[in-house]
Amino acid sequence: xxxxxxxxxxxxxxxxxxxLAVALAVLVSGSSGAQAMQSYQKQTPAAAQGGxxxxxxxxxxLDAEKRPITAGGxxxxxxxxxxxxxxxxxxxxxHHVMGTPQKKFIIETIGSGVCLLDYNHDGWIDIYLVxxxxxDALTGKTTPPHAALFRNNHDGTFTNVANIAGVTNDRxxxxxxxxxxxxxxxxxxxxxxxxxxxxxxxxxxxxxxxxAEKAGVALGNWSxxxxxxxxxxxxxxxxxxxxxxxxDNRNFLSKTGLSDNTFCRFxxxxxxxxxxxxxxxxxxLFHNNGDxxxxxxSVKAGVSDPTHNYGFSSTFADxxxxxxxxxxxxxxxxxxxxxINKGNGTFEDDSFLSGFAxxxxxxxxxxxxxxxxxxxxxxxxxxxxTTFSDDYNTLFRNEGQDNYDEITGQAGILQVTYPFLDWxxxxxxxxxxxxxxxxxxxxxxxxxxxxxxxxxxxxxxPLLFRNTDHxxxxxxxxxxxxxxxxxxxxARGAAFGDLFNDGKIDVVINCIDHTPVLxxxxxxxxxxxxxxxxxxxxxxxxxxxxxxxxxTANGMRQRDDxxxxxxxxxxxxxxxxxxxxxxxxxxxxxxxxxxxTVEHIKPPSxxxxxxxxxxxxxxxSVYDKIAEEMAARRNSRSPLHKVxx
Numbered sequence: 001x002x003x004x005x006x007x008x009x010x011x012x013x014x015x016x017x018x019x020l021a022v023a024l025a026v027l028v029s030g031s032s033g034a035q036a037m038q039s040y041q042k043q044t045p046a047a048a049q050g051g052x053x054x055x056x057x058x059x060x061x062l063d064a065e066k067r068p069i070t071a072g073g074x075x076x077x078x079x080x081x082x083x084x085x086x087x088x089x090x091x092x093x094x095h096h097v098m099g100t101p102q103k104k105f106i107i108e109t110i111g112s113g114v115c116l117l118d119y120n121h122d123g124w125i126d127i128y129l130v131x132x133x134x135x136d137a138l139t140g141k142t143t144p145p146h147a148a149l150f151r152n153n154h155d156g157t158f159t160n161v162a163n164i165a166g167v168t169n170d171r172x173x174x175x176x177x178x179x180x181x182x183x184x185x186x187x188x189x190x191x192x193x194x195x196x197x198x199x200x201x202x203x204x205x206x207x208x209x210x211x212a213e214k215a216g217v218a219l220g221n222w223s224x225x226x227x228x229x230x231x232x233x234x235x236x237x238x239x240x241x242x243x244x245x246x247x248d249n250r251n252f253l254s255k256t257g258l259s260d261n262t263f264c265r266f267x268x269x270x271x272x273x274x275x276x277x278x279x280x281x282x283x284x285l286f287h288n289n290g291d292x293x294x295x296x297x298s299v300k301a302g303v304s305d306p307t308h309n310y311g312f313s314s315t316f317a318d319x320x321x322x323x324x325x326x327x328x329x330x331x332x333x334x335x336x337x338x339x340i341n342k343g344n345g346t347f348e349d350d351s352f353l354s355g356f357a358x359x360x361x362x363x364x365x366x367x368x369x370x371x372x373x374x375x376x377x378x379x380x381x382x383x384x385x386t387t388f389s390d391d392y393n394t395l396f397r398n399e400g401q402d403n404y405d406e407i408t409g410q411a412g413i414l415q416v417t418y419p420f421l422d423w424x425x426x427x428x429x430x431x432x433x434x435x436x437x438x439x440x441x442x443x444x445x446x447x448x449x450x451x452x453x454x455x456x457x458x459x460x461x462p463l464l465f466r467n468t469d470h471x472x473x474x475x476x477x478x479x480x481x482x483x484x485x486x487x488x489x490x491a492r493g494a495a496f497g498d499l500f501n502d503g504k505i506d507v508v509i510n511c512i513d514h515t516p517v518l519x520x521x522x523x524x525x526x527x528x529x530x531x532x533x534x535x536x537x538x539x540x541x542x543x544x545x546x547x548x549x550x551x552t553a554n555g556m557r558q559r560d561d562x563x564x565x566x567x568x569x570x571x572x573x574x575x576x577x578x579x580x581x582x583x584x585x586x587x588x589x590x591x592x593x594x595x596x597t598v599e600h601i602k603p604p605s606x607x608x609x610x611x612x613x614x615x616x617x618x619x620x621s622v623y624d625k626i627a628e629e630m631a632a633r634r635n636s637r638s639p640l641h642k643v644x645x
Contacts, residue, residue: 050264050273052366052445053333054390057267060455061419070389070419070442070460071488075478081430081464082484082507082519090150090157091127092515097145098132098172101513102447106274107172107194107247108132109445111423111492111512113225113569115176116499117187119165120206123609123622124152125499125573127518129510130191133172138195138249144170147191148516152499167208171195174244175313175493175569179228179237180543181288185535187543190239192223192569194247216294217286222247225370227565229316229325230546230594231301232345235539236288237564240303242311242329243281245274252278267454271446276333280308283329302339302347303327309334313370315566318548319381320402323596325546328356330367330385340402350402356383359394360406366391369494369568373427374559375436376471379550381561386422386440386568389449389456393417393425393440412473413438413465419456420463421445423568424494428505432527432579434556435467438474441491441509459490462507462519484519491517497573501626503529503607505577510570528580528606532589533623534562537614539595544614546594549576554583580606 063072086092099108112130119126127150137144146168150158162168172194178187186202196218200208212218222244228237264273283305286294298304305311310332316325324341331337335357339347351357359365366388372381380398387393392414396404408414422442430437442460450458462485465474479485484507493510500506504521511517530551534544547562560576580586584606591599593614601617603610608630611621 050277051266051271052275052388053364054366054388055361055363055392055418056390058390058418058455060453062455068419068455068457070455071457073461073479074481074486076481078478078480079523080480080483081477081521081523083522084484084487084517085156085520086516086518088156089518090159091518094129094148094150094160095515096129096131096510096512097134098512099134103445104272105252106245106272106278106445107222107249107252109272109512110174110244111443111490112173112510113175113493113567113571114495114508114510114516115178115189115571116495116497116508116573117178117189117571119149119187119202120151121186121622122152122154123626124154124501125497125575126150126152127158127495127499127508128167128176128189129516130173130176130493130569131169132512135249138172146170147173156500161206165207166210167200169193169198171198174223175225176571177226177228177239177565178571178574179239179545179564180541181228181237181239182292183236183542185542187574190217190226190228192226192241194222196220197223197241211292215292216296217241219284221281223281224311225313225565225569227314227316227563228545229327229564230541231285231316231325231327231341231347232287233324233343233595234288234290235536235541235595236290237541237543237545238288239286239294240314240316240327241284241286242314243283243305243308244310244312244332246279246281246308266446266448267452269446269448269452271448275310280305280310280334282306282308283311297345301345302349303337305337307334309337312368313566313568315370315372315563316546317372317381317561317563318546319372319398321379323592328370328372328383330370331364332368333364333366335364336367336385354402355404355406356396360408365394367394368423369425369440370566371425371427371438372561372563372566373436375427375438375467377435377556377558379557379559381559382427384425384427384438386425386442387417389419389421389444389454391418393422412475416476417463420460421456422463423492424509424570426494426496426567426572428496429577429579430464430505430521431466431523431525432503432529432581433525434554434558434579434581435471437467438465439463439496439507441489441494441507443490443492443512457488459488461486461488462491487517487519489517490514493568493570495567495570495572497575498531498577501609501630503531503577528583530578530580530586530603530606531609532576533574533609533611533621534576534591535611535613536594537597540593540597540614543574544594545574548592550590550592551578552587552589553585554581556581575609
């Protein structure tokens with residue numbers, strides 16, 4: 001039995017009967033963790049419940065005006081960090097649709113993701129928004145809702161070109177992931193659906209072609225937050241697709257809607273059923289064959305999820321710094337997965353032994369979103385998961401050697417999230433001080449929340465936690481009236497990136513049954529920054545997914561990784577961003593490429609974006625012209641919308 005098992009045994013032994021079963025399974029199974037997962041599933045009462053895992057029932061949290069804190073708690077003055085520019089940007093012409101407003105069935109409640117990608121190589125980040133569908137559209141009675149691809153116009157506005165680009169999806173959509181699977185230098189797009197999924201190959205001319213069937217990755221039931229990653233180090237991106245519920249639309253519509261029985265109730269109120277009590281869907285890992293096709297290697301690799309947990313979001317990242325990307329999966333109302341890459345084409349299930357499967361009470365959470373990042377600047381990747389209301393979001397601190405401690409309370413952000421039901425999340429340095437902060441967006445799954453005194457609401461405001469005391473604590477930033485943090489929206493997927501090329505991280509939110517929201521970062525800090533777009537060499541994925549970058553400046557060494565997937569069913573920008581505080585010079589940039597090559601570069605300046613190619617260092621790119629344009633704007637103090645593309 002390894003050190004991880006010994007470390008976490010006391011936690012499981014003392015907390016519950018299920019925890020005791022886990023401890024015994026760990027003793028039996030050694031370092032594999034497989035029997036631990038199966039034993040836990042047998043002991044937990046999940047099958048006897050009809051809803052999501054929670055921490056219990058808590059008293060309503062109200063603000064001074066007696067509003068639920070999820071839609072209140074506003075202040076009149078304070079720091080203005082985000083501005084809602086959704087309408088000015090042109091995003092509100094599009095609307096998300098998922099089922100009916102009554103939300104009688106779980107398939108109507110999950111919502112969809114958003115992906116950020118520079119699909120046309122102009123150096124400006126574009127936005128892909130997944131859409132849901134309706135029952136009439138599924139049966140061909142009405143036209144299905146379309147997904148949106150908003151092209152960045154370089155002037156603060158966006159134009160929906162989904163029809164032209166051929167990426168409307170027209171299926172009941174949930175998640176999306178970005179990755180250059182064919183290594184042609186252009187980002188491709190995977191869209192997960194209820195029903196068959198799509199793999200949109202970038203045609204390099206502003207259009208895409210769906211090749212999912214030919215590639216062998218269409219599947220056919222309910223898929224969620226996929227991710228790309230090169231797990232076997234052959235230089236080609238593989239694809240992981242979590243499964244949620246095995247959904248039979250015709251049968252479930254007659255059996256699992258609003259019910260008078262006690263099985264499908266929340267706080268005594270009739271609600272839709274699930275996920276607990278419903279059959280789960282397995283996960284899939286597809287190996288890239290290098291010829292445009294993939295092979296399902298889920299069982300062989302050890303990541304097929306034989307217990308059929310309710311998978312939501314995923315990402316590949318090197319959590320133990322051994323040069324191989326590992327796999328993380330956030331699971332709804334079932335234990336999370338952490339698979340450690342063994343380097344031989346297989347993974348070791350380290351979910352329980354690492355401490356990531358359960359929270360500090362040895363209890364599974366309804367994990368939706370997944371953020372992975374080094375918020376302490378010590379070179380280790382920490383993890384944050386968002387959860388259901390009546391429970392708290394969980395912060396897992398990386399202790400090294402595949403060990404994680406859930407330290408949400410120590411970080412000061414446990415109690416505040418109980419009323420919120422959060423989805424999309426990410427570690428972001430919103431003020432460019434060199435320390436990663438944390439942001440979440442949320443909204444409830446039960447419309448009944450607005451009709452009952454639960455202290456929570458259907459639409460909710462975002463939460464932003466500022467990193468203080470060098471990663472020891474986070475503090476909640478105030479929701480100032482009229483700013484983005486005071487937006488009350490039914491949020492689901494969220495993606496984070498610098499959409500305006502001004503060195504500040506913005507947020508795009510896909511809201512269920514609502515128009516999308518773009519929160520522009522307008523924080524008034526005067527800190528410096530730098531960003532890198534990486535291009536992998538012949539033995540690395542072309543888009544460098546899996547690369548690690550360490551920036552040393554201002555006496556600090558920061559880490560950021562190129563990752564696909566994550567957040568909630570979404571994909572952040574693949575361009576890496578580093579806040580530099582008051583530093584005007586970079587001491588060193590170390591790039592650990594996916595193929596094992598380690599390269600050092602020294603950028604000539606800060607406050608700009610550089611393109612770096614493996615083996616060639618900084619190369620001329622479209623970002624050179626963008627830097628000139630941005631400098632001209634700053635010198636003339638011209639507003640963004642007056643500058644020609």
